[in-house]
Amino acid sequence: MIAALAFVVLLALGVPIGWVLILTALAIIAQGGDWILLQSLPQQLYGGIESYALLALPLFTLLGELMGAGGIGRRLFALAGALLPPLKGGLAYVNLLANMLMASVLGSTTAQITVMSRLAVPEMERAGHPRDLSATITAAGGLLAPILPPSMNFIVFAAIAQLPVADLFLAGVVPGLAMAGLFVVVIARYARRHDLPSVAPQPFRGRALAILDALPALLVPMIAVGSILAGIATPTEAAAVSSFAAIVIGAGVYRELRFRDIPAALLRAARGAGQVLFLVACAQLLGWVLTYSNLPALTAATLQDLTSSPLGFLLLLNILLLLLGMIMEPIPAIILTAPVLLPVATDVYGIDPVAFGVICCVNLTLGLLTPPVGAGLYTTALLTETRPLRLARLLLPFFAAVLVILLGMTLFTAFQS
Structure with missing residues (x-):
């Protein structure tokens, strides 16, 4: 009880989540x-x-x-426009397709x-789309990043659960594509x-030139995702080779990436990854203390009561994660739960661990766009100069689409258990 109170109080005071996890472990x-x-804290x-x-x-x-520095992202957006036929609200569909292409290499909602926001929203606004709706579709497309491989959430979950990352990546393809399909329905309604x-x-010549210009850029997601799904490379190897390919294409083909830009990109990547890895280390410490205190067994007994x-367990899990996602970022929430x-899921209810991981990651993704935390929501609002509450209201149909996918996954997993 004291530890739970300490966790809530520290979180409410705005203490960084990594230190919240460490101090909660010390309280336990x-x-x-x-x-x-x-004596074992440094080792853990x-x-x-x-x-x-x-x-x-x-x-x-x-x-x-x-990818951002080398012009690859901009060309993937142009490729999406060249691939789609002229439709009512066509740039909205282009935005969604470009998000799918970007999700296959970025894996991070905030980055995506x-x-x-820099590529799509200005183009949509110039074409006559309302800014708030353009920002909404951009934010909704960001929900695909943690689901379609490579997903940072899946990488963290796999490390904690000691599961193959490639299995989680593969399991995320169908829910991600189904989510994109329902998003198309929502966009058509809007x-x-x-x-x-x-x-x-577009004239045939312009469409052909856009496709040809984007072919080198398309190699990056093909290498990143294709090598993993084909079993040729591990996610770590695929990420390394894809990063090298991005340097070669950005500097050698498009000539937009200068070699003096690479150290700054390395520094930004190190800072972003360092923050996540620190959270992983802190959560591993808390998880070890919780296990020692027999909390998993107590939780299992409570849930069994x-x-x-x-199915009942998964429904309770979804409610818990939806509430947790509203106040906590997905990666810390994954690390904590x-x-x-x-x-409990695997030993008590016989649920497949990969399916459990996908359900958790899809569920917690919604928290990126929900108040009061919603890093993705506030990032979109800041970059597009749009009111967050207006975005949240316009995002409700997209939330409903994700909940439909989540319910389908829950029922399928429960009946397979």
Whole structure:
């Protein structure tokens, strides 16, 4: 009880989440009087990030930085426009398709929204689309980044659960594509309601030139995702090779990436990845203390008193994660809940750990665009100069689409257990 109170109070005071996790672990040790555990704290912190799978995280972060600096992201957006036929509200569909292409290499909602807010929103506004709706579609497209491979959330979950990252990547493809399909339905509804302008048909020559110009850029996501799904490379190896390909294409083909830009990209990637890895280390420490205090067994007993069916457990899990996602970023939430709930899901209810991980990651993705935390929501609002509450209201149909996918995954997983 004291530890739970400490966690809530520290979180409410705005203490950085990494220190919240460490101080909560210390509170649990103090409450139980197990002072001998203090001797192993440095070892547990180090052990939390001593994982080959986690090496993919800074490399994919670097890949996103190199893509932005090398003009690859801009050409993928142009490619999306060249591939789609002229439709009512056509740039909205282009935005979504470009988000899918960007999701296949960035893996981070915040990074994706940052890039797409700069690329897509000005183009849509110039074509006559309302800014708030353009920003909404850009933010909704960012929900695909943590689901379509390579996903930072999947990498972190795999490291904590000791699962193959490639299995989680593969399991995320179908939900990600289904989510994109429902987003198309939502965009079509908005296009009719707001009478969005149609895109003039591109001449064949212009379309062909855009496709040819984007072919080198398309190699980057093909290498990143294709090599993993084909079993040719591990996610870490794929991220390294893709980053090298982004340098070659950005500097040698497009000549937009200068070699003096690379150190700055490395520094930004190191800072971003370092923040996440510090959270992983802190959460590993808290998970170790919780396991020592027998919390997973107590949680399993409590849940068994509430429900004996996998479906009941998954429904309770979704409610818990939806509430948790509103106040916490996805990666810290995964780090906090996976060590406690995964053993219960697999050992007590017989739920497949990969399916459990995908459900958790899809669920917690919604928290990126929901108040009061909603890093993706506030990033979009800041970059597009749009009111956050207006964005949140316009995003409701996209939230409903994700909940439909989440319910379908929950039912399928429960019946397979």
